[in-house]
Amino acid sequence: MDVDAGSPRGSKRKASELDDETSGPRRIRALDPDVVNKIAAGEIIVAPVHALKELIENAVDAGSTSLEVLVKDGGLKLLQITDNGCGINRDDLPILCERFTTSKLQTFEDLQSIATYGFRGEALASISHIAHLTVTTKTKDSDCAWRAHYDSGKLAPAKPGQAPDPKPTAGRQGTQITVEDLFYNVPTRRRAFRSSSDEYNKIIDMVGRYAVHCSNVAFSCKKHGDSSTSIAVQSSASTVDRIRQIYGGSVANELIEFSTSDARWAFKAEGLATNANYNIKKTTLLLFINHRCVESTNIRKAVEQTYAAFLPKNGHPFVYLSLEIDPQRVDVNVHPTKREVNFLNEDEIVQEICEHIRSKLAAVDTSRTFLTQTLLPGGRSAQEVSQTATPSKTGASGPANRKTPARTERNDSHLVRTDTNLRKITSMLPPAAAVGRGVLFDSGPAGAGSDQRPEAQQAIQYEIVERDMTPCRLISVKELRAAVRDEMYHELTEIFATHTFVGIVDDYRRLAAIQSGVKLYLVDYGHACLEYFYQLGLTDFGNFGVIQFTPPLDLREILGVAAEQEKRIAAAESRDYDDDDDDFDADGIVDMVADQLIERREMLLEYFSLEISPAGELLSIPLLVKGYNPPLAKLPRFLLRLGPNVDWKNEKKCFDGFLRELAVFYVPEPLPAAELGAATGEDEAGDEETRQEVEARQEHVRWAVEHVLFPAFKARLVATKSLMDGAVLEAANLKGLYRVFERC
Known part of the structure; x- marks a missing residue:
């Protein structure tokens, strides 16, 4: 469709207005090479920053360790980059700016293994067609530097009447490329750049990106005429x-x-x-x-x-x-x-x-915890800890002559209500306010802060039998108990012993808030439960309650479930999973672990209330705490890990390993919010059933954390030094908040 230049925009020219020569199909002609090159240059060099990017990449490809960029009028008037790379041979200068001339690519297949920035040989050629280009370069073996001027991809004389050949000149090793009057012959493109400062900011951004990435390379960039640089990065900077x-x-x-x-x-x-x-x-x-x-x-x-x-x-x-x-x-x-x-x-x-x-x-909160441990009551700096004597068997962790700080008179900033019988802050929040994976101080459908037990918890029946306590006289168990006392951290134990439960912050990451004194703490109750259940196993050794299975469970079948899970995990890590893969003998592992447990069934029953029949039926597992059900979904993995993770030949290591695995089994699992808990089943009924199970389990865990586990922490937990590693974080201090609000 032809458009008449003299007519309004978009109007068609009538067929009667066309002469005979143009009424037929137009002939196809090859474009002039200069037109082709300028079109290609317009695609590759859209703005000064694109020309700079090509020049930076060429300099880095040349092995440069220092790049200096000089800019004038946003790169439109002057764009110069100087490097200390290997330089360009004098014999290569005549074809340097011709299209598709490169030292980085020979065949098309080389693109499959290209490891350099450039490869097409179009950057300098494109720049030379739309700007005045000057190259000054010196190689290591050259006695002098050589300077060449280019116009439209060819060598050009520096001044009219002179020869276009490269001229010798003084210079240092490397290459200096000067681009002047960019887009001088493309006025439409040049007029499109309204602000030279915007173009300079784009150049600064590009130089900064490569300065961050290219280690061991120094970068500098400044405006022409300025004494200071906009970017100056040393080669040794990290x-x-x-x-x-x-x-x-x-x-x-x-x-x-x-x-x-x-x-x-x-x-x-x-x-x-x-x-x-x-x-x-x-x-x-x-x-x-x-x-x-x-x-x-x-x-x-x-x-x-x-x-x-x-x-x-x-x-x-x-x-x-x-x-x-x-x-x-x-x-x-x-x-x-x-x-x-x-x-x-x-x-x-x-x-x-x-x-x-x-x-x-x-995990960033965990990384901060160690830094804030000195804010705990009685906390000591690293220097004080290094000067402290080794803790004694009685649990003392400081030097004998350590002085008790003098008591100060309480003021308003120390006063805080901690009566748990009064109304809680969680009662003011909307129920079941699930956000993402975490729930903020949500106490469940029974009402925020309610003590009402979940329906599933009310259905649990406990049978109390009369049985005398069996005193533990095993030296190995006494040594394990003493080791816990030796690792006791008194200030943190005091926090748990005097705390007031505030609420669950995030039940996916297992975070809860407690208050002790005038400070608010975030507690990883998963970590705290791990330590508590291990200590509970040592304290009640040989006197555990019993969780009975009716009917009994097939031990090998349960172990088979865990073995298949381990097999899939191992296959995923090796990336070569195959149903017929014999590298992971699941059946052999199941038989080995089952034989170990059946062989030691009498010892397991006597010490841990773990009852296994001679035929391989699981009759019961230990009950550590009343009012909290362990996650039975973890039962197969717990039983399987008893095989390789327990040293059955050493008494002390055997008891320690078994109790630690039992503690891992009892730790509450991280559960998603109810909206995210539905599985991807094939039918809606299955999804609804799974969602209800997740909600019921989540309700039970929340209730047990507040009404069973944290009260147990308050009465029996010995806070060891392992809990200092990411288990407790000070979130707020009333004295500090009081000062803030006092200034408002």
Whole structure:
């Protein structure tokens, strides 16, 4: 369709207005090479920052350890990059700026193993067609540097009337490329750049990205005429220091390091990401795939979705991700500016990276716990701990001449209500307010803070039999009890002994809030339960209650369930799972463990109330605490682990190993929120049934944590030093809050 230039825009030219020569089909002609080159240049060099990106990549490919960038008018007037790389041979200068001339690629198959930034040989050629290009270079073996000027891909004289051949000149080893008057012959493109400061900011961003990624390479960037540099990074700076210099200390102070790999997808990912304490209005993603700075909408969205559960609304993270993938699985030739790449199994790789980042974010509270241990009552600094004598058998953990601090008079900032009979704060919150995987101070459908037992708990019947307590005279058990007392941490034990239960904060991560004195603490009750049930096993050794199974369970069948799970896990780790794989002999393991337990059934019954019949039927397991049911879903794994994880030949190690496995079995499992608890079944009835089971179990665990376990902690738990490693975190101090509100 032809349009008449003199007519209004979009109006068609009438057929009668066309002459005979143009009324037929037009002839196809080959474009002039200069037109072809300018079209290609417009696709590759869209803005000054794209020209700079190509020049930086060429400099890094040349083995440079120092890059200096000089910019004038946002790169439109002047864009100069100087490096100390290997330089360019004088004989290669005549074809340096011709299209498709490169030292990095010979055959098309080489793309499958390309390990350099550039490979097509189009960057310098494109720049020379839309700008005045000057190259000054010197190799290690050359006696002098050589300077060459280029125009439209060919050598050009520096001044009219001179020869276009390269001229010798003084210079240091490396290459200096000067681009002047970019887009001088494409006025439409040049007029599109309204602000030189915006273009300079884009250049600063690109230099900063490569400065963060390229270790052992120094970068500097400044405006022409300025005495100070906008970016100055030393070659010896670490990645965190580079981020600190370029993006600021507020980012660098909140970084967490991550690294993951998977041989199945042939990738390795590592980088740095901010934790939940830091958020900005727009995501900053520094993405490098095989050391090439690229963009990926899919990866950006996946990262933002990962952080959505940790950051406030409209909050976004800073993430630096370096992803290395087998070059044979990556297609780098999908974008003119090499801004994007395609690689196999993208969804699987991105999902695994995001899951790893999510696990790091979820564990950040644990990493902070050690730093806040000195805030516990009576806590000591690392220097004081190093000067403290070894704890004695009586549990004393300080030097004999340690002085008790003088009591101070209480004031308003010390006063707080801790009467649990009064109304709780949880009663003011809406019931069943599930958010994601955690529930904030939710006390269940019985009403927030209610003491009413769940229906499943009320249905449990306990039979009390008259049986005399069996005193334990075993030296091995007494030594294990003494070891617990030696590891006692008095200040933390005092916190549990005087605490008031506040509520469950997150039942997926098993976090609960307690108050002791004027301080509020977050407690990992999973970790605390592990220590409590182990100590309970030592205290009640030989006098456990009994959970009976009617009818009895087939021991080998239960062990078979756990063995099949272990087999699938082992196969997933080795990435070669096969139903006929004989590397993991599940049946042999089941027989071995079953024979061990049946052979020692008398000892298990006497000491642990674990009853197994000679025919291999499981009749009962030990009951540690009344009012709380252990997660029977963990029973198969518990029984299977008794085989390899218990040293049956050494009495002390045997009792210690068995009780620790029993404690692991009794620890409440992390349960998702009710909305997320439904399984992916084939019919709606199965989904509804599973959801109801999850809700019932969740209700039982919440009730037991508040009304059974934490009261037991208060009465019997000896807080050992192992609980200091991520089990208790001070969340608030009334004195500190009082000062804050006093200023308001």
